[in-house]
Amino acid sequence: MAELITTELVDLDAAYGATKDDVITALAARIAEAGRSTDAGRLAADVFAREAKSSTGMPGRFAIPHCRSEYVLEPTLAFARLSPEIDFGAKDGPADLVFMIAAPASGDQVHMKLLTQLARALVRKEFTAALRAAQTEQEIVDLVRDAVQPPAPKEAAAAAPAGSAATTGDAAATTTGAAATTSGAAAEAGFAGESGHASPLSPSNPASGTATASARAGEPMTILAVTACPTGIAHTFMAAEALENAGKKAGVHLVVEPQGSVGADKLDPAVIAKASAIIFATDVGVRDKDRFAGLPEISTSVKNGIHEADQLVARAIAAAGDPQARRVSGTAASGDGAPARAGGWGAKLKNAVLTGVSYMIPFVAAGGLLIALGFLLGGYEVAKSGFGKDGATSLADFVLGTHSLTNLPDGSLSPHALLGSGFTLYLGAALFKLGALAFGFLVPALAGYIAYAIADRPGIAPGFTAGAVAGFTGGGFLGGLVGGILAGFVAAWIARWKVPAFARGLMPVVVIPLLATLISGGLMLVVLGRPLAWVTTSLQDALNGMSGTSAIALGAILGLMMCFDMGGPVNKAAYAFATAGLNVDQPATLKIMAAVMLAGMVPPLALALSTAVRPRLYNAAERENGKAAWLLGASFISEGAIPFAAADPVRVIPSIMAGGAVTGAISMASGVQLSAPHGGVFVLFAVSGILMFFVALLAGVLVAAAAVTVAKSTGARRTAVEDDAPVTV
Amino acid sequence: MPSITVKVGSSVGLHARPATIISEKAEELDADVTLAVPGGDPVDADSSLMIMTLGASCGDDVVVSSDDEAAMRTIAALVEQDLDAE
Numbered sequence: 001m002a003e004l005i006t007t008e009l010v011d012l013d014a015a016y017g018a019t020k021d022d023v024i025t026a027l028a029a030r031i032a033e034a035g036r037s038t039d040a041g042r043l044a045a046d047v048f049a050r051e052a053k054s055s056t057g058m059p060g061r062f063a064i065p066h067c068r069s070e071y072v073l074e075p076t077l078a079f080a081r082l083s084p085e086i087d088f089g090a091k092d093g094p095a096d097l098v099f100m101i102a103a104p105a106s107g108d109q110v111h112m113k114l115l116t117q118l119a120r121a122l123v124r125k126e127f128t129a130a131l132r133a134a135q136t137e138q139e140i141v142d143l144v145r146d147a148v149q150p151p152a153p154k155e156a157a158a159a160a161p162a163g164s165a166a167t168t169g170d171a172a173a174t175t176t177g178a179a180a181t182t183s184g185a186a187a188e189a190g191f192a193g194e195s196g197h198a199s200p201l202s203p204s205n206p207a208s209g210t211a212t213a214s215a216r217a218g219e220p221m222t223i224l225a226v227t228a229c230p231t232g233i234a235h236t237f238m239a240a241e242a243l244e245n246a247g248k249k250a251g252v253h254l255v256v257e258p259q260g261s262v263g264a265d266k267l268d269p270a271v272i273a274k275a276s277a278i279i280f281a282t283d284v285g286v287r288d289k290d291r292f293a294g295l296p297e298i299s300t301s302v303k304n305g306i307h308e309a310d311q312l313v314a315r316a317i318a319a320a321g322d323p324q325a326r327r328v329s330g331t332a333a334s335g336d337g338a339p340a341r342a343g344g345w346g347a348k349l350k351n352a353v354l355t356g357v358s359y360m361i362p363f364v365a366a367g368g369l370l371i372a373l374g375f376l377l378g379g380y381e382v383a384k385s386g387f388g389k390d391g392a393t394s395l396a397d398f399v400l401g402t403h404s405l406t407n408l409p410d411g412s413l414s415p416h417a418l419l420g421s422g423f424t425l426y427l428g429a430a431l432f433k434l435g436a437l438a439f440g441f442l443v444p445a446l447a448g449y450i451a452y453a454i455a456d457r458p459g460i461a462p463g464f465t466a467g468a469v470a471g472f473t474g475g476g477f478l479g480g481l482v483g484g485i486l487a488g489f490v491a492a493w494i495a496r497w498k499v500p501a502f503a504r505g506l507m508p509v510v511v512i513p514l515l516a517t518l519i520s521g522g523l524m525l526v527v528l529g530r531p532l533a534w535v536t537t538s539l540q541d542a543l544n545g546m547s548g549t550s551a552i553a554l555g556a557i558l559g560l561m562m563c564f565d566m567g568g569p570v571n572k573a574a575y576a577f578a579t580a581g582l583n584v585d586q587p588a589t590l591k592i593m594a595a596v597m598l599a600g601m602v603p604p605l606a607l608a609l610s611t612a613v614r615p616r617l618y619n620a621a622e623r624e625n626g627k628a629a630w631l632l633g634a635s636f637i638s639e640g641a642i643p644f645a646a647a648d649p650v651r652v653i654p655s656i657m658a659g660g661a662v663t664g665a666i667s668m669a670s671g672v673q674l675s676a677p678h679g680g681v682f683v684l685f686a687v688s689g690i691l692m693f694f695v696a697l698l699a700g701v702l703v704a705a706a707a708v709t710v711a712k713s714t715g716a717r718r719t720a721v722e723d724d725a726p727v728t729v
Numbered sequence: 730m731p732s733i734t735v736k737v738g739s740s741v742g743l744h745a746r747p748a749t750i751i752s753e754k755a756e757e758l759d760a761d762v763t764l765a766v767p768g769g770d771p772v773d774a775d776s777s778l779m780i781m782t783l784g785a786s787c788g789d790d791v792v793v794s795s796d797d798e799a800a801m802r803t804i805a806a807l808v809e810q811d812l813d814a815e
Contacts, residue, residue, distance in 0.1 A: 056746075119782045
């Protein structure tokens with residue numbers, strides 16, 4: 001189970017409004033933002049409902065609004081320190097500390113245990129005082145984590161490390177034993193000396209001599225450390241050095257991962273597997289903390305890493321032998337990142353590409369919508385070239401270059417400008433140009449952030465440059481993909497060079513950007529430019545030349561992908577294909593964008609329709625969900641169908657996939673075009689072929705709704721066994 | 730001090746809401762009533778927070794004690810009741 005509370009769920013000095021409803025709404029939104037609730041509004045509504053029965057203001061100026069809600073994905077604590085305080089109905093006055101407890105509908109016991117543990121902590125004056133005095137979100141998280149143990153720590157520790165980390169438990173057990181012989185005695189003594197002023201966050205009884213496991217002699221204990229400071233230049237490495245020296249002194253094998261601005265030289269998973277404890281001497285978030293899941297952890301500031309390295313090492317050694325020690329939480333086996341930790345290049349690349357796409361989409365959105373607005377106001381002629389002295393300037397550039405708001409162009413230049421006026425033409429030209437400029441960042445941003453995902457900050461400049469080269473040589477988004485990956489790996493490779501200490505500071509700001517840009521950009525320009533341009537041109541020609549059955553097939557396949565996992569990797573692959581290729585000068589890419597968005601709108605709309613037509617096939621919560629799904633579907637938020645698909649995948653997913661395929665095929669066949677990457681019916685102005693846009697959408701929604709309704713009505717009478725059948729679609 | 734052992738009736742145990750209802754009643758009664766899980770330290774029934782620290786789930790035994798027998802029975806009845814029911 002994941003952590004109950006993280007720094008993103010903590011808000012110090014929050015001013016949300018005048019009433020407790022404002023506080024609850026804001027905290028629900030925070031929980032949803034952290035990805036722990038499917039619907040902030042409904043979660044807040046559930047809390048309001050419980051709050052209405054009796055208020056949750058408690059004596060001692062705090063409040064614990066809470067609920068069990070089906071819109072909560074995992075047990076979650078959100079914390080806000082209110083300024084000014086707000087009345088939560090307690091007798092002794094308004095509250096300044098608010099804990100909002102959100103538990104999934106099924107988690108009766110979790111909910112209860114949480115409340116109990118929180119209550120036990122809150123009756124202690126020093127706990128509430130510490131909450132009120134805390135300076136950072138992390139302090140709150142540490143305080144709460146220490147007070148509220150996850151309900152099943154043993155289970156979590158055992159379940160967390162999978163794959164490579166599966167050995168961590170065993171290894172830790174044996175190396176702990178080893179430590180007892182090699183350095184255990186010294187460490188225990190050292191720690192006992194320090195325990196007088198040990199951090200209040202450390203486990204309650206760490207020196208209780210737990211290192212009694214049978215010893216396996218000869219091998220020193222492995223202890224890991226991560227150091228990181230906000231600038232990532234000086235302190236990170238000073239702390240790393242101090243800790244390494246302290247490790248030598250204590251006779252342990254201490255391995256440090258300095259997470260500086262050069263990017264982290266990631267610890268070998270084999271070393272992590274052998275480790276018995278980890279020290280985090282960090283002032284900023286630890287990157288990829290999941291790698292260390294299950295290890296006993298000592299958290300402190302980077303400054304303590306420098307000045308109190310010896311004590312930290314002693315505490316880590318003690319924690320390694322203490323079953324009660326706080327452990328790094330998180331599930332090593334969850335999510336897309338797991339294969340990456342196992343060393344899979346494929347998974348690492350996939351993550352990098354998805355990062356690139358996710359950073360690129362805002363450029364696509366801003367650029368695409370502005371261009372569409374430009375066309376709407378200025379007529380499609382704004383993009384036409386053939387103006388200016390040399391006859392090679394586009395109308396938009398010509399208008400912007402030679403006219404102004406006080407000297408409007410002649411409206412007749414663009415017969416399709418709105419109202420045919422010079423004013424709208426001028427505005428349209430400005431919007432078009434703005435959009436085109438934003439769009440110009442599409443490929444560089446894709447490449448830049450792919451490189452960033454691979455090599456951290458030093459990858460950005462080489463990546464952006466490689467992407468710009470791809471644009472120059474006509475490599476398109478394929479060029480951006482290749483360039484970004486190339487730049488990322490070159491930057492990461494250079495960052496691994498062992499350089500003298502005095503040069504470390506120069507690496508991220510001068511050496512890596514210069515050399516990585518030179519190498520990757522040079523390769524892109526000189527060697528890869530032409531082949532990539534050729535591939536891109538061929539691909540575009542193929543897409544543009546696609547008509548009849550092949551276009552329909554492409555539309556159907558994209559539709560199937562969009563509706564398969566609603567926001568999952570398959571859906572994202574289809575969506576990335578559409579958005580990354582989006583190019584206003586290539587009609588084929590606009591058709592693909594239209595097919596993808598329309599297909600993605602089908603699932604929520606189809607289920608909304610089905611719940612409206614046959615409400616008795618759905619339970620109360622699903623019917624409520626159905627109402628919301630209308631709006632979600634209309635705005636192209638496919639995720640609106642997830643609650644239905646999760647509850648009954650066997651019947652729901654094939655049905656909506658059928659609808660998505662129909663919509664995708666009709667959209668491609670009829671040539672609907674869309675120049676915006678998102679927005680559903682709210683970007684109709686970016687659509688050409690509005691009639692067929694709705695025809696395609698409606699057809700798919702009807703097919704999917706009919707299929708799911710029929711599947712539900714015939715399937716409802718069958719035994720529950722079928723419900724448990726694995727999804728094999 | 731007289732005491733009576735009852736089983737928690739609220740379906741999710743003595744959590745915030747039932748605890749608040751019980752503590753409000755206890756305050757009204759103007760008598761010292763304590764609650765405890767068997768073997769545990771008693772806590773004042775007029776503090777919802779203290780009641781929650783018991784961590785009593787549905788069906789758990791709770792010992793209600795008070796010198797004022799009427800008050801004791803009133804609180805015990807509340808503990809037994811399903812205060813979560815609408």
